[in-house]
Amino acid sequence: MSEGRKVIAMQESVLAENQRAADLNREEFARRSVLVVNVVSSPGSGKTALLERTLEALNGQVSTGVIVGDLATDSDAKRLEGKGAKVVQITTDGYCHLDAAMIERGSQELGLTGLELLIIENVGNLVCPAAHDLGEDIRVGLLSVTEGEDKPLKYPVMFKTLQAAVVSKVDLASAAEFDLELALRNLHEVAPQARVMLTSAKSGEGMEEWVAYLRDSARRKKH
Ligand SMILES: Nc1nc2c(ncn2[C@@H]2O[C@H](COP(=O)(O)OP(=O)(O)OP(=O)(O)O)[C@@H](O)[C@H]2O)c(=O)[nH]1
Ligand SMILES: [Mg+2]
DSSP states (O other): OOHHHHHHHHHHHHHHHHHHHHHHHHHHHHHTTOEEEEEEOSTTSSHHHHHHHHHHHHTTTSOEEEEEEESSOOHHHHHHTTSSSEEEEEEOTTOSSOOHHHHHHHHHHHOOTTOSEEEEEOOSOSSGGGGOOOSOSEEEEEEETTTOTTHHHHSHHHHHTOSEEEEEOGGGTTTTTOOHHHHHHHHHHHOTTSEEEEOOTTTOTTHHHHHHHHHHHHHHHHO
């Protein structure tokens, strides 16, 4: 076998192993009726800021846990603590994504008993997390207005896998000369299946719709 073929065969077997672990996670999450949401986006597009506000809004309403993946630090977990949700940090030691085995360990550490919603903040990256099913029900991708309208076209693999897309930092739209109509057209072209929401973690715009979406989805999973 050539070196190239060996590398491809190895990648395929790693992905197959991940898929088996993801299937097991999905069964366990279904058994416990916990809704699992995997949040993906490029670095800095506002995942943690969105989740800070989300946890504040859900506090006392929906029993929530969070698994935060980061290459090297636990600063996002620290930002999310003290908002009524249990938070577990996974440091991937340089890996560009979370995988299903990490989520299995993370959810054991968190404890799923009594949980209605498990939110996963993936490592900031628009490529690697696309190929790694974690066993989630909903994959939500952020597209911040400072990244440019073309990102769905340039990173279609990720956008095609989303159930929901959040256009984030909309308070900065005019400063960034963001063409919202064009961005929505691009999103619709690549990811027509995705429910699109517009949010600002700064002004709070769109937070009600986003939080209601999570709350309603968690309720549906329960029944
Ligand atoms: N104006 C504005 N700034 C925001 C908003 N959301 C996030 N930011 C800022 O954008 C920067 C990055 O936000 P984070 O929430 O850390 O982004 P992230 O996606 O979690 O980043 P990584 O975890 O490193 O991938 C911070 O300086 C935030 O304050 C928003 O809605 N409006
Ligand atoms: Mg973050």
